[in-house]
Amino acid sequence: MSKEYVMSKVAIVYWSGTGNTEAMADLVAQGVSAKGGEPTIIQASDFDASRLKEFDAIAFGCPAMGDEDLEDSEFAPMYDEVEPLLGDKKVALFGSYDWNDGEWMELWEQRAENAGVNVVDSLIAKDYPDEEASAECMRLGSLLA
Numbered sequence: 568m569s570k571e572y573v574m575s576k577v578a579i580v581y582w583s584g585t586g587n588t589e590a591m592a593d594l595v596a597q598g599v600s601a602k603g604g605e606p607t608i609i610q611a612s613d614f615d616a617s618r619l620k621e622f623d624a625i626a627f628g629c630p631a632m633g634d635e636d637l638e639d640s641e642f643a644p645m646y647d648e649v650e651p652l653l654g655d656k657k658v659a660l661f662g663s664y665d666w667n668d669g670e671w672m673e674l675w676e677q678r679a680e681n682a683g684v685n686v687v688d689s690l691i692a693k694d695y696p697d698e699e700a701s702a703e704c705m706r707l708g709s710l711l712a
């Protein structure tokens with residue numbers, strides 16, 4: 568009898584202004600694939616609650632914007648809508664920042680945990696992901712696969 572393997576379907580939903588978080592999203596997707604999962608990279612403006620049922624796990628990516636905030640025109644409205652509907656799906660949070668120390672991610676992770684989201688890990692990279700951050704992005708993807 569042949570064995571059936573069910574691949575974990577992982578959405579990588581991100582917003583990126585200058586490409587740094589986008590580069591992280593690509594690396595997270597590579598990490599999902601390396602572990603045998605099926606990644607789908609989706610821009611924040613193309614995602615909403617109606618697509619949640621397609622995926623077993625979701626990595627959300629958004630850089631530090633405003634003043635230690637999520638990007639407010641596309642990412643935050645999408646995230647506000649889906650956060651209460653994530654159930655027990657595995658979720659990871661990632662994003663790039665520059666001049667502060669990653670406070671936006673601490674606030675984001677706290678908010679998600681308060682909402683009962685199953686946050687398995689989070690990851691920040693200063694500007695464009697360097698070699699170490701790139702390896703961390705791939706590891707994050709492997710956690711969701």
Ligand SMILES: Cc1cc2nc3c(=O)[nH]c(=O)nc-3n(C[C@H](O)[C@H](O)[C@H](O)COP(=O)(O)O)c2cc1C
Nearest residue numbers: 583584585586587588630633635663664665666667
């Ligand atoms: C409007 C704006 C607001 C920002 N606010 C912050 C901030 O509050 N804290 C911080 O560390 N970096 C901040 N940054 C820097 C970005 O987070 C950083 O450039 C990041 O690498 C951008 O990622 P992206 O290339 O995916 O857009 C801000 C950048 C812009 C353009």
